[in-house]
Amino acid sequence: MAGVSLKCGDCGALLKSVEEAQEHAELTSHSNFSESTEAVLNLVCSSCGKPCRSKTESDLHTKRTGHTNFVDKTSETAKPISLEVPKVVDDSAGAMDVDGSSSSQPEEMIVPEVDKKLLEELEAMGFSAARATRALHYSGNGSIEAAVNWVVEHENDPDIDQMPLVPANTKVESPNPSLTPEEIKIRAQELKYGVNLVPEEAYNERIRIGKELLEAKRIEEDNERKRLMALRKAEKEEEKRAREKIRQKLEEDKAERRRKLGLPPEDPATVKPSAPAVEEKKSSLPIRPATKVEQMRECLRSLKQNHKDDDAKVKRAFQTLLTYVGNVAKNPNEEKFRKIRLNNQTFQDRVGALTGGIEFLELCGFEKIEGGEFLFLAREKVEMVVLNSAGSELSSAINNPFFGVL
Structure with missing residues (x-):
């Protein structure tokens, strides 16, 4: 079966004629084309008659207009493709006959015209005149960026440094001289898919x-x-x-x-x-005074409440007081255990500087002597019951996590 389209080997686009292939090549720099038996689609809208060259174009048309019925006329419009490039008939010179055969001397080839300002800029960048002219001609003669990109993609071409030539009687101009590189890419997509992929709507x-x-x-x-x-x-x-x-x-x-x-x-x-x-209704009996054990418990609660932000310091104070009380209870006859220097730094850090520490020892029987320099528990005032009660209260305060909370 004869070819009915040209297929771009680089992107797969189907093109109906050699002219479209040339335009596609100039816009995309693709150069690998071959004949194809696959025809370019021709889907005609039944409502408005608009032809669509691809399924993508018909889908977009449906989305824009709401038209959903299309007639496939691909087979009717498909025809063998001519690989001959149409040539301009020069009646004055008689260069070509109608059938395309040459009737006189061969056509004159000339260097295509390109933007001189862009050419000078490319030459200033170090490109040769031939390479710069070829790059501008085949990239659309639109911008420096497009030309440089073309050179990068085709730097291994064997004819990269040969001056391009076009027929003298062909008017050479940029396909889209005012298009930006982005617009050129969009136009290339239009040629590939047969539709503007980013319509305004x-x-x-x-x-x-x-x-x-x-x-x-x-x-x-x-x-x-x-x-x-x-x-x-x-x-x-x-x-x-x-x-x-x-x-x-x-x-x-x-x-x-x-x-x-x-x-x-x-x-x-x-x-x-x-x-x-x-309280007045509860009982008319006189309130009994608090026992020493209750006073000790309240003293320890007050100590914990006054220093509730530092649990470690409170626990260390309780343990130090328990050591003092325990030493006296175990060794009541040893004066060294019954006498405490108030200005001792260790005592101050652990007990003396805490509100309630000295008061607890006084409840245990200690008294200040020698102008308040010492706390002393006289031997005859040692009461084992009081010391044991103090030890029990301290143990409870140390081991009970809820002590002093309520």
Whole structure:
């Protein structure tokens, strides 16, 4: 079967004539063409009669117009392709007959005209005149970039440094002298697929859809951010209410303990107005004074509360007090265990500098002597019951993680 089209071996485009192949070559720099028995499609719209050369073009036509019915007239329009390049008939010189045979002397070949300014720039860049002229001619004579790209793609061609020649009677001009390299690429795609792949309507539609997608995504992210903020706010409110309940419970328990110990309230403003009335109704009996054990426990609680930001320091103070009390209980006759220098740096760091440390030792029987320089527990004032109770309270304070919380 005879060839009905020319196929570009570089991109696969089907072209109906030699002219189209030449234009395709000039725009894309493709040079590998061969005859093909595959005809260029001719899909004619039944509604408006527009011919479409490819399925892509018909799909875009349907999208733009809504027309869906096409008649395939490819077989009707397909005809054997002529590989002869049409030549201009010069009646005055009688150079060609109608059948294309030469009737006189061979055609004169000349160097094609190219943009002189671009040619000078290419020569200034180091290209030879022949290479620069060839690059400008075959790249469309449009820009320096297109010419340089053509040279890079064809630098291994055997005739790269030969001056190009065209028939003298052929008007040589750039196919699209005003096109930019980007426009040349788009035109090459038009030749390949037979349709403008980026029509203005489709381009605008894509822009609109893109903007809508971005706006939808922004709104979704904004709603998700608002939802998370509302959730965090609700969690903080719930946490705040829980903390307030715990604080109220602690205040009530603290007021109750101070009442049992016979101590006045720390701040009357924090005591609920109903509390005194309830207490008065509970019993008319006099409040008993707090025992020494209760005073020790309250002293340790106060120490922990006053230094609640440093658990390690509180625990070290409790362990140091337990060591002092234990040494006296085990060795009541040893004066060195019953006498503590107050200005001793180790004692100050561990116990003396903490509110409640010295008070606890005084509850155990220690007294300040020699102008407050020492804490001393006289032998006759050593009470094993008191020391054992102090040791039990200290052990509880050390081992109970909730000690002093309530």
